[in-house]
Structure formats: structure tokens, C-alpha cells
Amino acid sequence: MRGVSPNADVSLRAGLSPNDDPQIVMDEMASWSSDTLAVSHLPLVPGLLAIIPGVGSASMRINFVPGTIVCIEKAGDKQERDWKLSWSESP
Numbered sequence: 001m002r003g004v005s006p007n008a009d010v011s012l013r014a015g016l017s018p019n020d021d022p023q024i025v026m027d028e029m030a031s032w033s034s035d036t037l038a039v040s041h042l043p044l045v046p047g048l049l050a051i052i053p054g055v056g057s058a059s060m061r062i063n064f065v066p067g068t069i070v071c072i073e074k075a076g077d078k079q080e081r082d083w084k085l086s087w088s089e090s091p
Contacts, residue, residue, distance in 0.1 A: 022048035058085040
């Protein structure tokens with residue numbers, strides 16, 4: 001990771017295990033003020049996307065298979081709680 005982004009803050013976080021409650025991550029997302037990469041596994045990711053304001057219905061079109069990556073962005077003002085699905089890729 002340091003070779004790609006030498007100033008990145010890398011840490012393990014609670015709430016990202018496959019069977020954790022997606023609301024844990026949703027609550028933390030409100031405090032994110034910069035680009036953040038969160039890594040988890042199925043079934044947490046589709047469950048999380050389903051509850052994110054502005055993303056839920058769009059995420060239903062994604063074919064979630066192992067290795068799927070999804071990019072979401074805050075919509076409008078960085079202080080807003082609404083998000084948008086920017087892109088996704090599946091292997």
C-alpha cells in the first residue's frame with residue numbers, strides 16, 4: 001500500500017466482517033472527510049449498499065460475485081449524507 005499511496009492511513013476497523021451489521025459502517029461513513037477505501041466481503045457489501053441513501057436502488061443492478069468492486073461518492077456538498085453509485089466492476 002505504501003508504494004501506491006505513501007501517505008495513506010491504513011487501519012483495521014470493526015464492522016467490516018462479512019456478517020456484521022451494515023449499519024456499523026453506515027454510521028462511520030458520515031464522518032469520512034476524504035477518499036476512503038473500505039474492504040469487506042459478501043454478504044456485507046450488498047447489504048451496506050442497500051441502506052446507503054441515494055445508492056440502494058442503483059446497487060440492485062450489480063451482480064455481486066467474489067471480487068466485485070464498487071465506487072460510491074458523496075453527492076453534492078461533502079457535508080451531505082446522500083451518496084451516488086459512481087461505478088462497479090465484477091470479474
